[in-house]
Amino acid sequence: MxxxxxxxxxxxxxxxxxxxxxxxxxxxxxxxxxxxxxxxxxxxxxxxxxxxxxxxxxxxxxxxxxxxxxxxxxxxxxxxxxxxxxxxxxxxxxxxxxxxxxxxxxxxxxxxxxxxxxxxxxxxxxxxxxxxxxxxxxxxxxxxxxxxxxxxxxxxxxxxxxxxxxxxxxxxxxxxxxxxxxxxxxxxxxxxxxxxxxxxxxxxxxxxxxxxxxxxxxxxxxxxxxxxxxxxxxxxxxxxxxxxxxxxxxxxxxxxxxxxxxxxxxxxxxxxxxxxxxxxxxxxxxxxPDNRPDYKYKPLYSDDFTNPAWQWNHIPNKNLFAISKDRYTLRTDKICRNVVQASNTLTQRTFTEKCSGSVSVDFSKLNDGDIAGLCALEGEYGFIGIARENGRCKLIAAEHKIPYTPWTMDVFDDDLPVIQNEMEISGTTLRLKAVFCLEHEKENVRFSYYDAESEHYVDFGEPVKLRYTLDQFTGVRFALFCYSTKKTGGEAGFENFSMSLG
Structure with a gap:
């Protein structure tokens, strides 16, 4: 037994x-x-x-x-x-x-x-x-x-x-x-x-x-x-x-x-x-009773983008992405107001009450008005990402709170995210991280970015409070996204996702 x-x-x-x-x-x-x-x-x-x-x-x-x-x-x-x-x-x-x-x-x-x-x-x-x-x-x-x-x-x-x-x-x-x-x-x-x-x-x-x-x-x-x-x-x-x-x-x-x-x-x-x-x-x-006590199970979570632990948020447009074990690239083809409207967002369940995930984002091909990054995806979401405006890029942390009760269904989100924090950045890639605490009455996500100079992750923005709501009816997920607010055709790449438990 x-x-x-x-x-x-x-x-x-x-x-x-x-x-x-x-x-x-x-x-x-x-x-x-x-x-x-x-x-x-x-x-x-x-x-x-x-x-x-x-x-x-x-x-x-x-x-x-x-x-x-x-x-x-x-x-x-x-x-x-x-x-x-x-x-x-x-x-x-x-x-x-x-x-x-x-x-x-x-x-x-x-x-x-x-x-x-x-x-x-x-x-x-x-x-x-x-x-x-x-x-x-x-x-x-x-x-x-x-x-x-x-x-x-x-x-x-x-x-x-x-x-x-x-x-x-x-x-x-x-x-x-x-x-x-x-x-x-x-x-x-x-x-x-x-x-x-x-x-x-x-x-x-x-x-x-x-x-x-x-x-x-x-x-x-x-x-x-x-x-x-x-x-x-x-x-x-x-x-x-x-x-x-x-x-x-x-x-x-x-x-x-x-x-x-x-x-x-x-x-x-x-x-x-x-x-x-x-x-x-x-x-x-x-x-x-254990029918095969020596059997080795494959985990239900994975760093490999081709593993079935990953799912798209809605049906993806296969003409707009390329995927391998360690890199996911997507291109935009429509105008959106927020991340829940974005196509080809790749997601994975959070796992255990304490987990974290980090990923490197290649933002070299973003257009003005594009935003790409790492999201804690649910009805009341938060994200850390790179936004391009007037030819310059900045790191932003944002969140969204629903304007209705958590039991409301059959609604859609057309709200702009609320930006908590921002700073100008240079370069073409940046590693982002989301750390989840999903213990009872402590549910939140904390975002950070990797600072190459100090060789440490630096917290960015305040922790985002999370809760389960029926507009999406799912638990919070890691989500890799890119969307355009002005001009379609921008592109983002995500490399070397790493998930940790505990």
Whole structure:
């Protein structure tokens, strides 16, 4: 058995769904507007994970998903996917809020190639069950949880199928009604796991059980538990059975600006009802069987620009960049007001509560009005970068605070960043650094530049306060960017990125 922290991945991997195929576990997670998208991780013990696949390179080349509209698909794109293995094929399905379509990707191998199709209709937080009799069902919805029978090929609902509400939350008593469905058939009974936020409580896991797929379902809350004093519930995710017949669940916890991070805990079935963790509380540690104890996992973060740890912010224009292991070069082709409108921004998740990243920026080919640099990317972002004006370059530190509540969705950012600090610089390259502290109630990023004369990094500007907001709905990321405010065609190069933990 392997014993480890229940915080299995200290990074933004929300909405987990998990399966086991032979001795291998696979977990899918939400990637929103980042490309390539719909990440799948692999493990042999549920604790250590590595990248296995992206399901697609790009979802839909719309004006929003390409950022051509300067608004983007922030907080949209793919989320809360369902992962299944049936008839020797992997199935991944999800609905995208911006396109209002439901997608199905299938593959014989987890690495792909993935075949794309669509499921007729729109199914919020969907979960699919391949029943023993060959019939296929979908559970989805918010507040009202709906059962839909699909055609066997998953092309859509069966002809004349009526979507039936099988579970209903009490709207007047909820901050967030039931959603995040996960359906399973275990020992002949149907289990539906959900999350909601009752008024006055944190995110809470619920479970309903029935003898028949159509119900009636009985149940209620099974887990309302904080972890590490974040005052944030551990909930929403899948369950999986290990080879030794033990059950485990991976849910997530809101962890401030770091994002929504996965939490592993055991599940026991007592009188056909699930008991999570330590008698209904999230544990600090968990013990699991290790199917391949000598296996060496590849990290989920990387200095190599070609590593799958890196994703673009929205669909990139492949004609405007060049990429190798240690250099990323991009050219602008539109006018922007800020970094969230910039195309071809290359990003990577922050990892652990304390991490840092540094990169050398080649600004020799910037045009007047261009800005290029290193950003702590989220709704309330900060960055350090080089701006060119009137033929001269200056180092700037800037930030942006949203003008609406942190719970606001379906908005776009057209504000100019607020410059905190600036100074004129010479030369053509400069190394920049971002140091993150993402501990509870201390969430901030501190920017600095490397001073060749003193051979030390020098802090530049005040630390930028960070927080998780729903306009982008993701944890803060390292982001390498370049955008034009006056004339297109400027170019920036980024070399030798280096990430450190702790």
């Amino acid at each position: 392997k014993t480890a922290s229940s915080y299995i991945i200290p990074a933004d991997f929300p909405d987990p769904d998990i399966i086991r195929v032979d001795d291998v576990y696979y977990m899918v997670s939400t990637t929103m507007h980042f490309m390539p998208g719909c990440v799948i991780l692999r493990s042999y013990n549920l604790v250590d994970w590595e990248h296995a696949s992206y399901v697609y390179d790009e979802l839909e080349a719309t004006p929003a998903e390409t950022l051509c509209d300067n608004r983007g698909a922030y907080g949209k794109g793919m989320w809360a996917a369902c992962l299944r293995y049936h008839n020797q094929k992997f199935h991944v399905s999800f609905s995208a809020k911006d396109t209002r379509r439901t997608y199905l990707f299938t593959s014989e191998k987890i690495e792909g190639p993935w075949h794309r199709s669509e499921i007729k209709g729109f199914y919020h937080d969907m979960s699919i069950l391949f029943d023993d009799d060959g019939r296929v069902y979908c559970v989805s919805g918010n507040t009202d949880i709906v059962l839909t029978e699909f055609e066997a090929d998953l092309s859509g609902p069966k002809e004349n199928e009526c979507r039936k509400i099988i579970i209903r939350d009490e709207k007047e008593n909820m901050t967030l009604g039931y959603e995040g469905s996960h359906i399973y058939k275990i020992n002949g009974k149907y289990y539906i796991f959900l999350i909601h936020i009752p008024k006055g409580k944190m995110r809470t896991e619920a479970c309903y059980v029935a003898d028949k797929i159509e119900g009636p379902y009985t149940g209620g809350d099974v887990l309302c538990s904080d972890l590490a004093n974040w005052n944030s519930g551990t909930a929403q995710g899948g369950i999986v059975q290990a080879e030794n017949k033990s059950w485990y669940s991976i849910v997530f916890q809101d962890h401030g600006a770091l994002g929504r991070i996965p939490v592993l805990m055991p599940v026991k079935f007592i009188d056909n009802h699930p008991v999570f963790g330590d008698g209904g509380s999230a544990p600090k540690e968990v013990s699991v």
